[in-house]
Amino acid sequence: MPRFFSRGFFIVKKTTGRKLNHRKQGFRGALALALQLTLLTAAQAWAQGATPQPAQKTDVPIPAVQEVTDETGRQVKIPQAVRRIVSLAPSLTETIYALGAQDRLVGVTDYCDYPPEAQLKPKIGGPINPNLEQLVALKPDLVLVTKSLNRRETVEALERLGIATYATDPRTVEGMLASTARLAELIGAREQGKTLVAGLRARLAELKRLLATHPARRVLFVVWHEPLISIGRDTFLAAALRLAGAESVADTTQDWPRLALEEVVRLQPDYLVFASSHADESERNFEALRSRPGWRSLEAVRQRRLVVISDAVNRPSPRLVAAIEELARQLHPEAFDAKPETRDEKNETRQPKKATAAKRWGSRPCGR
Amino acid sequence: MRPLTVHRLLWKCSILAVVLLAVMLLALKLGAVPISVTDVLLDLGRVVLGQRGQLSTEYRLIVFELRLPRILLGIMVGAALSVAGAGFQALLRNPLADPYVLGVSSGAALGAILSLIASPHVPLATPLAAFAGAGLTIAAVYFLGRREGQLDSGTLLLAGIIAASFLSAVIMFLMTTLAGRDSRGMAFWLMGDLSTPLPPGMRWIFVVGLLAATAAIYSTAADLNLLLTGEREAMHLGVHITRVKLVVYIAASGLTGLAVSVSGAIGYVGLLVPHLMRLLFGTDYRLLIPTSALGGAITIVLADTLARTVVAPTELPVGAMTAMAGAPVFIYLLRRRLR
Numbered sequence: 001m002p003r004f005f006s007r008g009f010f011i012v013k014k015t016t017g018r019k020l021n022h023r024k025q026g027f028r029g030a031l032a033l034a035l036q037l038t039l040l041t042a043a044q045a046w047a048q049g050a051t052p053q054p055a056q057k058t059d060v061p062i063p064a065v066q067e068v069t070d071e072t073g074r075q076v077k078i079p080q081a082v083r084r085i086v087s088l089a090p091s092l093t094e095t096i097y098a099l100g101a102q103d104r105l106v107g108v109t110d111y112c113d114y115p116p117e118a119q120l121k122p123k124i125g126g127p128i129n130p131n132l133e134q135l136v137a138l139k140p141d142l143v144l145v146t147k148s149l150n151r152r153e154t155v156e157a158l159e160r161l162g163i164a165t166y167a168t169d170p171r172t173v174e175g176m177l178a179s180t181a182r183l184a185e186l187i188g189a190r191e192q193g194k195t196l197v198a199g200l201r202a203r204l205a206e207l208k209r210l211l212a213t214h215p216a217r218r219v220l221f222v223v224w225h226e227p228l229i230s231i232g233r234d235t236f237l238a239a240a241l242r243l244a245g246a247e248s249v250a251d252t253t254q255d256w257p258r259l260a261l262e263e264v265v266r267l268q269p270d271y272l273v274f275a276s277s278h279a280d281e282s283e284r285n286f287e288a289l290r291s292r293p294g295w296r297s298l299e300a301v302r303q304r305r306l307v308v309i310s311d312a313v314n315r316p317s318p319r320l321v322a323a324i325e326e327l328a329r330q331l332h333p334e335a336f337d338a339k340p341e342t343r344d345e346k347n348e349t350r351q352p353k354k355a356t357a358a359k360r361w362g363s364r365p366c367g368r
Numbered sequence: 369m370r371p372l373t374v375h376r377l378l379w380k381c382s383i384l385a386v387v388l389l390a391v392m393l394l395a396l397k398l399g400a401v402p403i404s405v406t407d408v409l410l411d412l413g414r415v416v417l418g419q420r421g422q423l424s425t426e427y428r429l430i431v432f433e434l435r436l437p438r439i440l441l442g443i444m445v446g447a448a449l450s451v452a453g454a455g456f457q458a459l460l461r462n463p464l465a466d467p468y469v470l471g472v473s474s475g476a477a478l479g480a481i482l483s484l485i486a487s488p489h490v491p492l493a494t495p496l497a498a499f500a501g502a503g504l505t506i507a508a509v510y511f512l513g514r515r516e517g518q519l520d521s522g523t524l525l526l527a528g529i530i531a532a533s534f535l536s537a538v539i540m541f542l543m544t545t546l547a548g549r550d551s552r553g554m555a556f557w558l559m560g561d562l563s564t565p566l567p568p569g570m571r572w573i574f575v576v577g578l579l580a581a582t583a584a585i586y587s588t589a590a591d592l593n594l595l596l597t598g599e600r601e602a603m604h605l606g607v608h609i610t611r612v613k614l615v616v617y618i619a620a621s622g623l624t625g626l627a628v629s630v631s632g633a634i635g636y637v638g639l640l641v642p643h644l645m646r647l648l649f650g651t652d653y654r655l656l657i658p659t660s661a662l663g664g665a666i667t668i669v670l671a672d673t674l675a676r677t678v679v680a681p682t683e684l685p686v687g688a689m690t691a692m693a694g695a696p697v698f699i700y701l702l703r704r705r706l707r
Binding site for chain 1: 426435556561565567568683
């Protein structure tokens with residue numbers, strides 16, 4: 001007998017036992033039984049979580065499945081015909097729209113604000129804390145995630161629920177293009193993907209040609225100004241800057257380094273680059289910075305060498321190319337002054353007529 | 369102190385169990401996707417009778433794979449934190465002791481984060497590291513909190529607060545330098561979060577650990593009552609003080625480690641629930657521990673239901689809900705006691 005029972009842990013009054021009549025005991029027994037049953041079913045339901053339930057699958061015709069390796073190296077089984085897609089990242093939502101597959105997009109995150117009509121899609125919460133219940137209720141046959149934004153735990157949870165999840169991991173502009181092409185193939189939009197990516201590549205090549213003779217500008221990319229957060233060398237933003245004829249003064253392996261202002265004063269960047277969907281807000285921030293100690297000893301601040309570009313540059317999606325072009329135009333206006341008309345014409349002729357979605361996206365300079 | 373009878377214990381616990389059941393039903397019903405409890409019960413009945421269930425697959429997934437597991441996880445986390453809080457309050461003879469206030473949660477979180485950085489795919493590493501972190505922290509706080517061989521309540525709290533802020537700083541350091549790309553998820557987890565379903569292997573570890581540690585603390589309940597009168601007095605009454613303290617110390621650290629490793633640092637539950645139960649049912653530890661377990665379960669399930677529904681489909685961290693609701697209630701209790 002456990003020690004605490006033998007040592008008078010409880011004072012068991014004999015009367016309490018005797019006082020109970022049979023009716024009461026019966027009620028109590030029933031209550032105890034009901035409680036036990038509830039707990040038992042709950043425990044069973046819980047334990048079942050570990051095992052898949054193949055019984056339900058039989059009444060649905062088994063769709064053809066393709067097995068692919070996603071960009072994080074996971075083996076994923078995805079239906080041949082993807083009909084219902086949920087995107088867990090703004091960049092992926094943009095990519096789906098750019099591929100013209102928005103009709104099959106049945107769920108997006110709270111932060112998917114581009115194109116504006118994406119905000120009308122059913123929401124599943126934030127990318128880091130998606131509401132799994134809402135996600136399941138949307139009956140997706142493919143959930144798209146991206147390694148830099150979503151959590152591994154989310155992917156594991158979706159895996160356990162038997163929902164196909166494909167993860168992208170673009171780390172450069174080239175990676176974004178390759179990722180877009182793969183995604184297009186995955187959802188059965190190979191042709192649209194080819195056209196879209198070819199158009200983007202052509203624009204990047206044209207940009208490279210135009211900027212070839214112009215030395216790179218040394219810029220400080222301001223992710224956040226208080227505290228000052230910039231970008232590391234391994235981010236796709238740094239890669240995007242390089243393509244726009246710019247070079248980040250912050251050179252670190254950390255992805256989002258917090259820079260000391262004195263370090264920036266020492267580095268003296270040529271330009272400050274802000275990414276924002278509200279240009280006037282960035283202008284106001286910049287005006288506020290001009291009067292601050294430290295900031296006002298920056299040559300770029302004194303000379304008002306400020307570039308505000310679309311926040312599309314923050315997202316590894318096809319719109320990134322437009323943001324790169326925009327940045328290049330502002331940093332190297334002389335390179336574009338020569339003959340801006342011919343470039344647009346060339347762009348038009350290069351695009352096949354049938355890919356309307358890709359054309360709309362490809363030729364839009366920046367969606368602000 | 370009124371003598372405790374089995375009858376009285378069962379009666380009080382069954383009241384709380386009924387409340388818990390009601391809260392569970394409420395939690396099952398409310399959420400981003402509306403669920404009809406009658407439909408679920410009818411379908412369960414059909415399955416029990418050997419018929420085919422008629423719920424759609426999505427419905428079934430939401431109820432049995434997401435919502436119910438989350439409710440059960442909330443029950444266990446709440447019970448673990450409350451029992452740990454009650455244990456620490458007795459062990460340190462300090463009414464303000466709580467895994468969160470004493471820095472034990474931060475220690476467990478640091479252990480968990482270290483294990484996630486070192487070996488992200490070993491399943492048992494996280495709870496064990498969290499347990500080690502919790503144990504080391506409470507040991508450090510205990511020794512820092514002594515003055516001239518006596519446990520001083522003020523010094524102890526200060527030691528806990530210092531330990532908590534030091535450990536939080538180390539966590540911040542690790543998250544900005546080492547963890548790299550996974551740090552956003554960790555930051556969310558640190559705030560206290562039940563949204564990530566527990567991997568199947570962890571479920572049984574959690575259940576067994578919770579039951580064993582609670583039973584261990586419960587077996588010392590009679591001694592803890594005597595300990596409340598003072599260490600010397602308890603010793604004269606035949607309490608084996610070192611043994612009792614060791615049992616409570618290991619078990620409460622274990623409970624904190626378990627809770628933190630699955631749900632991050634959820635504050636105030638371990639502090640508030642035992643106090644509330646004391647106000648309702650008295651200070652007898654033999655009654656306080658089971659009622660705290662049930663009360664903690666009720667609190668977390670309620671808080672998590674709120675966290676899920678206030679701005680649905682977006683979820684709030686449950687830790688934010690408990691702190692928001694817990695701090696004012698605590699101040700109210702404190703003022704009422706002072707009057």
